[in-house]
Amino acid sequence: MKHVDTGRRVGRRIGFALGLLASMALAGCGGTNERTIEGTQLAPGADAHITTDINSDAATTRLAVNVVHLAPPGRIEAGSKHFVVWQRPSPETSWQRVGVLDYDAGGRNGKLVETTVPHASFELLITVEQQMNPHSPSSAAVIGPASVE
Numbered sequence: 001m002k003h004v005d006t007g008r009r010v011g012r013r014i015g016f017a018l019g020l021l022a023s024m025a026l027a028g029c030g031g032t033n034e035r036t037i038e039g040t041q042l043a044p045g046a047d048a049h050i051t052t053d054i055n056s057d058a059a060t061t062r063l064a065v066n067v068v069h070l071a072p073p074g075r076i077e078a079g080s081k082h083f084v085v086w087q088r089p090s091p092e093t094s095w096q097r098v099g100v101l102d103y104d105a106g107g108r109n110g111k112l113v114e115t116t117v118p119h120a121s122f123e124l125l126i127t128v129e130q131q132m133n134p135h136s137p138s139s140a141a142v143i144g145p146a147s148v149e
Contacts, residue, residue, distance in 0.1 A: 031053070031054070032051065032052070032053045033051070033052045033053075033054070033149075034049065034050065034051050034052075035049075035050050036048065036049050036050070037050060037124075037143055037144060037146045039067075039069075039070075039142055039143055040141050040142055040143065040144075042076050042077070042128075042140055042141065042142050043069075043070060043071060043076060043142035043143070045069040045071075046067055046068065046069050046070045046071075046142060046143065047067070047068050047069060048065055048066070048067045048126065048143045048144075049065070049066045049067070049068070050063070050064075050065055050124065050146075050148060051063070051064040051065075051066075052064075052148055054120050054121075054149075055120070056120050059118070059119060059120045060116055060117065060118055060119070060120070061116070061117045061119060061120060061121075061122070061148070062114055062115070062116055062117075063087075063098070063112070063114065063115055063116070063117050063148075064111075064112065064113060064114045064115075065085060065101065065110075065111065065112040065124075065126070066109065066110075066111050066112075067083070067101060067109060067110045067111075067126065067142075067143065068108070068109045069108055069109075070083070070103070070108050070109060070110055070142065071108065072103075072105050072108075073103070073128040073129075076128045076140060076142060077128045077138070077140040079130050080128035080129060080130055080138075080140065081129070081130060081131075082100050082101075082103075082128070082129045082130075082131070082132050083100065083101035083103055083110050083126055083127070083128060083129075083142065084097060084099075084100055084101075084126070084127055084128075084129045084132070084134065084137065085097070085098040085099050085100070085101065085112050085124070085125075085126050086098060086124070086125040086126070086127065086137050087117050087119070087122045087123065087124055087125070087148075088122060088123050088125075089119045089121070089122050089123075090123075091123070094136070095125060095136060095137050097133065097134070098112070098115060098117060099112050099115055100112075100132050101126070120149075121147070121148065121149040122147075122148055123144065123145045123146065123147055123148070124143070124144050124145065124146050124147075124148050125137055125141055125143065125144040125145045125146075126141065126142050126143035126144060127139075127140050127141050127142065128140045128142060
C-alpha cells in the first residue's frame, strides 16, 4: 500500500490558489508611478513630486503630492492662504477639488497625503486660493495643468 501525504498536497493546492489570486489582483493594477512636474511662472523654483498607484479595473488612482521650494501662498497671490489640488478627467470636464496641501512655511513645502481620485488618468492642477473650499480653481496656478496616467 502506497502512503500519500495529503497535507503536502493540500498545502500545494492552497499555495497555488493563493498565487493565482494574487496574480489576478495585480493584473488590474497599473503599479506605482512617480514623476516630477515643474512649477509655473508663478512658482518657478517649485517642483511637485507626484506618486500614483493606478487601479485600472476600478478606474481609481491613489495619489500623493509633495511640492518643494514653494513660496508662501500670500507671496504668490495677495490675500491667498491655501494651495488647493484639483483634478479633471479631460479638458471638456470641470475641475474637481481633491484637497489642500499641508503647507510648511519654514520648510517651503506642501504635502497632500495619499488620497483617491476616481479616475485612472486625469489632469492635475495646483492653485493658490483665499479659501480652502473654492468651487473652482483661481487663475493662479503654481503647478500644471499636467497629465497624470
